[in-house]
Structure formats: C-alpha cells, structure tokens
Amino acid sequence: MRNMTYLSGVGTLTYDASRCNGCRTCTLVCPHGVLKMNGRRAMIHDRDRCMECGACARNCPEQALNVQPGVGCAAYIIQTWIRGKDAACCGDKGCC
Amino acid sequence: MTEDRTATDLNNENTPPHAMPRAPLGILSAVPKHQVETCCPAPPALQTPRPVSTLVAFQSPSLLGDTPSAIGAVPRLNTRLTTRDRWGGLKVRLGLGRDRYAVEPGLYAVGHPDPQAPVLVTANYKLSLDSLRKELAHLDAWILVLDTNGVNVWCAAGKGTFATEELLHRLNACRLDQVVTHRRLVLPQLGASGVAGHEVQRRTGFRVIWGPIRARDLMAFLQNPQRLNPSMRRISFTLKERIVLIPVEISSALKPTARAVGAALAIALLLGLAGRGTLEAVFRCMLLGSVAAGIGIVSGTVLTPILLPWLPGKAFALKGASLGLAAAVLCQMLLYPTMAGGLGMALALMTIVTSSFFAMNFTGATPFTSPSGVEKEMRVAIPAQAVTMVIGTIGWLQAIWTG
Numbered sequence: 001m002r003n004m005t006y007l008s009g010v011g012t013l014t015y016d017a018s019r020c021n022g023c024r025t026c027t028l029v030c031p032h033g034v035l036k037m038n039g040r041r042a043m044i045h046d047r048d049r050c051m052e053c054g055a056c057a058r059n060c061p062e063q064a065l066n067v068q069p070g071v072g073c074a075a076y077i078i079q080t081w082i083r084g085k086d087a088a089c090c091g092d093k094g095c096c
Numbered sequence: 097m098t099e100d101r102t103a104t105d106l107n108n109e110n111t112p113p114h115a116m117p118r119a120p121l122g123i124l125s126a127v128p129k130h131q132v133e134t135c136c137p138a139p140p141a142l143q144t145p146r147p148v149s150t151l152v153a154f155q156s157p158s159l160l161g162d163t164p165s166a167i168g169a170v171p172r173l174n175t176r177l178t179t180r181d182r183w184g185g186l187k188v189r190l191g192l193g194r195d196r197y198a199v200e201p202g203l204y205a206v207g208h209p210d211p212q213a214p215v216l217v218t219a220n221y222k223l224s225l226d227s228l229r230k231e232l233a234h235l236d237a238w239i240l241v242l243d244t245n246g247v248n249v250w251c252a253a254g255k256g257t258f259a260t261e262e263l264l265h266r267l268n269a270c271r272l273d274q275v276v277t278h279r280r281l282v283l284p285q286l287g288a289s290g291v292a293g294h295e296v297q298r299r300t301g302f303r304v305i306w307g308p309i310r311a312r313d314l315m316a317f318l319q320n321p322q323r324l325n326p327s328m329r330r331i332s333f334t335l336k337e338r339i340v341l342i343p344v345e346i347s348s349a350l351k352p353t354a355r356a357v358g359a360a361l362a363i364a365l366l367l368g369l370a371g372r373g374t375l376e377a378v379f380r381c382m383l384l385g386s387v388a389a390g391i392g393i394v395s396g397t398v399l400t401p402i403l404l405p406w407l408p409g410k411a412f413a414l415k416g417a418s419l420g421l422a423a424a425v426l427c428q429m430l431l432y433p434t435m436a437g438g439l440g441m442a443l444a445l446m447t448i449v450t451s452s453f454f455a456m457n458f459t460g461a462t463p464f465t466s467p468s469g470v471e472k473e474m475r476v477a478i479p480a481q482a483v484t485m486v487i488g489t490i491g492w493l494q495a496i497w498t499g
Contacts, residue, residue, distance in 0.1 A: 001332070001333040001334065001335075001338070001404065001405045002405070003405065004331075004333060004463070004464040005410070005464075006410055006464055006465050006466060006469045007410050007411065007466075007469035007472055007473060008410075010466065010468040010469045010472050011466055011468055011469075012468055025293065025294075025306075028285070028306050028329065029285055029288035029289075029306055030329075031285065031286060031309060031329070031330060031331040031463070032330065032331065032464065033326075033329075033330055049464070050466060051463070051464050051465060051466045052466040052467055052468060053250075053253075053254065053289040054254075054289045055253075055285075055286075055288035055289040056288075058288065058289060058290070058291070058292045059288050059291075059292055059293050059294065061294040068467075068468070069254070069289060069467075070254075070466075070467030070468075071254055071255075071460070071467055072459055072460070072462075072464075072465035072466050072467045072469065072470045073457075073459055073460025073461075073465075073467075073470065074412075074456045074457045074459050074460060074470055074473075074474055075348075075457050075460050076460060077467070077470055077471055077474060078474075
C-alpha cells in the first residue's frame with residue numbers, strides 16, 4: 001500500500017524551526033517520512049502523513065516539535081468516550 | 097492490550113510447567129544473593145513484590161544453554177524457531193491467548209557475544225522476540241528484553257511501557273554497564289514514541305541508536321549503519337501485512353455482533369409470533385437478517401483490509417459502507433432476486449452499517465491513522481451509523497410483523 005495518507009488537515013504536529021539544532025533525530029525516527037532535513041534544520045515535508053505517534057517530539061532534545069500523541073484506533077476512542085481516558089484500554093480487542 | 101487484567105485474574109491462572117520462568121534463571125547461579133532481585137528472574141521465595149504485569153505466566157523462548165558474561169551466565173536464545181514457536185505464533189495471529197504471550201524480561205544472548213558485542217533492545221511479547229531472534233542466525237549479540245506487559249514494541253511505546261523509565265530500570269537491573277564495555281544500545285525505530293534517546297544518554301551514558309523498523313533489515317544495518325536504505329525507515333502496509341491481521345479482526349467482531357444479533361432475533365421472534373405472518377415467513381426474515389449481518393462482518397473485517405487501498409474515500413467508515421453496499425446489492429441480485437423491495441432495502445442498510453462499523457474499527461490495526469483523524473471520522477460516522485441501523489432494523493421488524 002503506497003498511499004498511506006488519512007484525513008488531511010487534522011494533525012496536531014507543530015514545529016518551531018528556531019529551536020532546531022539540526023541533530024536529524026526526528027528524520028530518523030518518523031516512520032512516515034513526515035520530516036526532512038532542509039539544510040541545517042529539519043522541516044515538515046508531508047504533514048498529512050503524520051499519524052501522531054509522537055516519536056519525533058519525544059526525541060527532540062530542543063522541544064522544537066510538538067504533537068498530541070495518541071492511539072488512532074476507533075475501538076480505543078469509543079472506550080475513552082464511555083469509560084474516560086484513564087480506564088480505556090484495548091482489552092482483548094484487536095486494536096494493536 | 098493487557099492493561100485491564102487484574103491481579104486476581106492472573107493469580108487464578110493455572111501455570112503450565114513449561115511456562116515457569118525457566119529462561120534467565122541461569123543467571124542466578126553466579127549472582128550473589130543480595131543482588132538477586134535485580135535482573136530477571138528469581139525463585140518465588142527470593143522475589144520482592146513485583147508489578148502486576150510481571151505476575152503473568154511467561155512463555156519460555158527456546159534456549160541453547162547459557163553464555164558467560166561479567167555478571168554470570170546469561171541464557172542463550174535459539175535463533176531458529178521451533179515448531180512450538182511457530183504454533184504459538186499462529187495461535188496469537190488467530191487471536192487466541194494474545195494477551196498471555198509474554199516472555200520473561202531481562203538479558204539474553206544470541207551466539208557467543210563478548211563485551212564488545214552490540215546490545216539489541218526489544219519488548220517481551222514473544223512474537224516480537226521470535227521475529228527478532230530468527231533474523232540473528234550469524235550474530236553474536238546481547239538482547240535486552242524490556243517488560244512491556246507482553247505487548248509489541250510499537251503499541252507498548254505508544255502506551256508508555258516500552259519507555260525511557262523501563263529501559264533505565266532494565267539497564268540497571270541487568271547491570272549492562274558491567275556486561276559490555278561500549279556504551280551503545282540499538283533500539284527498534286518504532287520504539288521511539290516511548291523512549292527519548294537523549295534522556296537515556298544523559299542519565300546513563302548509553303547512546304541510543306535507532307535501528308531499522310523491521311528485524312529482517314537489522315543484519316544489514318549492523319554491518320553498515322551509514323548505508324541504511326531509507327525504505328527501512330518507512331512503515332509499510334502490504335497486502336500480506338494486511339491479510340495476517342484478518343483473523344484477529346474477525347474474532348474481535350464476533351462477540352459484540354453475536355450479542356446484537358441474538359437480541360434482535362429475540363425481539364423479532366416475539367414480534368413475529370404476535371404478528372400477522374406465517375411462522376415460515378417470520379423464520380425466513382430472521383434468517384435473512386442474520387445473513388445480512390454476516391455479510392457485513394465479512395465485508396468489514398475481511399474484504400476491507402484486503403481491498404483497503406482501492407476503496408473510495410479516506411474515511412474508513414466510508415470505505416466500509418461502500419463495500420457493504422456493493423456486497424449487499426450483489427448478494428441480493430444473486431441469492432434473492434425476488435425479494436420484496438422494502439425488506440431488501442432494510443437488509444442492505446443493516447449490511448452497510450455492520451461493514452462500515454467494522455471497517456472503522458480496522459483503523460486500530462493500521463500503521464497510519466492518526467488519533468485526531470479517527471476521532472474526526474467517528475464524530476460523523478457513529479451518528480450516521482446509528483440512524484441507518486435504526487431505519488434498517490425498523491424496516492426488517494416491519495417485514496417480520498407483516499410476514
């Protein structure tokens with residue numbers, strides 16, 4: 001499956017180029033090639049491919065990247081609506 | 097996927113003899129008693145209270161004896177999968193015992209590693225460890241298995257168990273700084289949503305190296321980390337990768353559907369008995385209703401994963417609905433061409449909703465749907481599904497009433 005884009009314009013990824021130290025780690029950890037190097041700084045290359053896994057933000061030593069990470073799973077989200085965020089779990093559902 | 101299990105559940109489980117923590121016990125022989133609660137496994141009497149997750153009866157990976165290390169003997173993993181490993185893997189792929197497929201966390205070896213050998217980090221889901229060790233046939237390395245409650249690396253990273261804190265704890269408990277002389281850890285790329293490499297380096301001196309996503313690319317990466325093919329850093333979702341997910345989709349769909357269909361049939365039967373139709377007509381309608389739900393399940397859990405890239409739209413609920421519509425129309429044309437229009441419409445709506453709902457649930461198994469996107473999709477899809485289901489069910493019950 002080549003075209004792995006989902007709904008566009010909904011992601012929570014933000015990037016502050018002025019904080020970037022050029023370490024490249026975000027470009028290594030992103031599983032969808034969302035981030036790229038642009039000279040000595042990173043840039044968001046393909047925002048709509050972001051699945052909000054949070055790998056880039058967690059591994060940015062300068063906190064230049066920010067994202068609201070979560071699980072893109074309908075069964076899980078239904079549970080957060082019913083039971084609240086803390087009690088929700090995948091249980092034995094085929095969520096991951 | 098195991099977080100909701102309680103200590104009571106776990107204690108009530110019968111522990112089969114093969115599931116005892118045989119694995120890294122070997123390490124104890126060389127470890128002084130006061131340090132025993134460290135790395136992995138100690139006999140029950142020596143154990144300090146542990147978190148609930150570690151009360152799980154562990155599966156034992158196949159071992160080839162022990163490897164000596166600076167801290168004592170470390171269990172050596174077989175790099176070939178045995179029949180039992182394959183059988184166990186098949187079972188969890190079918191959705192059987194998936195939340196009880198954990199191995200003992202701790203330090204293991206493959207081959208004959210020395211203090212210079214690389215350290216590879218993984219999760220204690222047995223399927224994860226198996227898919228790693230089977231790729232390491234000609235490698236001498238240390239394998240550090242984190243306690244992720246028996247959940248795979250990516251899901252565990254997302255849920256905070258394959259995490260910085262657990263890695264630090266495990267490094268310390270296994271005294272890795274004494275086992276190896278270098279200060280490098282190779283982590284799977286998908287662990288990055290849980291582990292902050294710079295934090296690990298700052299707090300332990302170990303540098304985190306992000307390896308490839310797939311274990312099968314690991315040997316090439318270790319031989320030449322600089323020449324990692326960019327495709328090794330991109331997640332894929334091939335036809336084969338989608339097909340292996342189908343059995344778990346089906347098994348998790350069956351339970352809620354069986355309940356809903358059971359309740360609907362009970363209501364239908366009461367209504368049919370009170371209504372004007374013949375018993376035969378009532379039973380025929382009930383059968384058709386069950387078939388409509390069944391077609392919806394197949395469409396949502398089997399056909400949607402297979403046809404995913406070619407289904408129209410971006411929203412999974414829409415993809416599932418259009419496939420459900422096609423399946424319903426096709427089935428009615430082939431199987432029941434003489435069916436009354438009203439009943440046919442009602443059954444089609446039921447198939448469409450069932451297919452749409454389970455297609456939407458498939459978002460949880462894909463590697464590209466964002467939580468913001470899924471939530472946005474659901475805010476529209478769930479009310480639409482509910483309304484459609486009510487209309488479909490009323491139409492079906494009406495057909496049962498009139499016979």
